[in-house]
Amino acid sequence: DAGVTQSPTHLIKTRGQQVTLRCSPKSGHDTVSWYQQALGQGPQFIFQYYEEEERQRGNFPDRFSGHQFPNYSSELNVNALLLGDSALYLCASSLFDRSEEPQHFGDGTRLSIL
Amino acid sequence: EDQVTQSPEALRLQEGESSSLNCSYTVSGLRGLFWYRQDPGKGPEFLFTLYSAGEEKEKERLKATLTKKESFLHITAPKPEDSATYLCAVYTSGTYKYIFGTGTRLKVLA
Numbered sequence: 001d002a003g004v005t006q007s008p009t010h011l012i013k014t015r016g017q018q019v020t021l022r023c024s025p026k027s028g029h030d031t032v033s034w035y036q037q038a039l040g041q042g043p044q045f046i047f048q049y050y051e052e053e054e055r056q057r058g059n060f061p062d063r064f065s066g067h068q069f070p071n072y073s074s075e076l077n078v079n080a081l082l083l084g085d086s087a088l089y090l091c092a093s094s095l096f097d098r099s100e101e102p103q104h105f106g107d108g109t110r111l112s113i114l
Numbered sequence: 115e116d117q118v119t120q121s122p123e124a125l126r127l128q129e130g131e132s133s134s135l136n137c138s139y140t141v142s143g144l145r146g147l148f149w150y151r152q153d154p155g156k157g158p159e160f161l162f163t164l165y166s167a168g169e170e171k172e173k174e175r176l177k178a179t180l181t182k183k184e185s186f187l188h189i190t191a192p193k194p195e196d197s198a199t200y201l202c203a204v205y206t207s208g209t210y211k212y213i214f215g216t217g218t219r220l221k222v223l224a
Contacts, residue, residue: 004157033212042120042201042214043158056211090157092212100146100165100205103212105157 002027004093004106012112013081021076021109025093031055032074033103034066035090043090049074050096078111086113116141120202120215127222130191135200135218138184143207147185149178150201152217158201161187192222 005024013019025032031050035043045058049068068074072093078085088110092103117140127133139147146165150158162171164180171178175196177188187200199217206213 035214040216042118042203042216045211045213048211056209058211099210102146102148102160102163104160105150107155107157110155 004091004104006089006091006106006109008109009107010110010112012114014114015081015083017081018077018079019081019111021078021089021091021111022073023076023091023093023106024073025091026104029093029095029104030072031094031096031099032068032072033092033094034074034076035092036060036085037088037090037108039087046076055096081113083113086111116204116206116209116213118202118204118213118215120200120218122218123216124219125221127189127192127220129193129222129224132188132190132192134189135187135220136184137187137202137215139202139204140183141204141206141208141213144204145207146205147180148203148205148212149185149187150203152199152201161200189220192220194222194224196220197222 007022033048034046037043048056052068063079065077088108090108091106094103121136149161152158162178167182201217203214
């Protein structure tokens with residue numbers, strides 16, 4: 001049973017560039033949430049996708065956008081990268097109708113901005 | 115505003131030295147409290163879910179408890195392989211979002 005997979009594992013970009021991160025949810029899950037985790041901090045909620053629509057959003061600027069595909073996989077896009085965007089980006093999957101159950105996380109994409 | 119606070123930020127224990135990690139929360143309508151373990155460079159790994167005050171869950175050397183204001187993760191006779199960051203998260207009916215604490219970095223020395 002495949003868990004949550006994310007790609008790439010590491011990425012280096014420069015300020016002003018754009019980046020796309022990818023996530024495949026755990027088999028059977030229909031909801032994908034994205035988090036940003038700075039070094040030494042807990043994950044911060046970016047947004048959640050269900051049925052190809054953004055359902056919830058955290059306190060992040062609209063430089064952060066996403067997409068969900070019919071197969072439930074998802075992408076996180078970040079435009080006009082800033083040094084402060086350097087972080088571990090985590091994807092978590094769950095069932096929308098069982099949102100009180102735990103989310104399952106991938107191992108993240110480490111994004112470094114130079 | 116919903117808030118989750120974990121303490122201590124870091125903890126060093128000798129192997130076999132039991133201790134507890136704290137997660138205090140101020141939320142509107144707790145729907146679930148979750149404990150995760152995170153190893154360096156990895157994503158959080160699910161440990162426990164607690165739904166109501168008085169509930170307890172156990173797994174090997176770990177035991178999680180919940181009151182109306184806080185949760186504790188008790189570690190009994192820890193081993194070096196228990197070294198990790200332990201994260202607490204809540205899911206609330208106020209925001210319908212998961213809110214994480216900043217975690218406790220645990221180091222168990224042999």
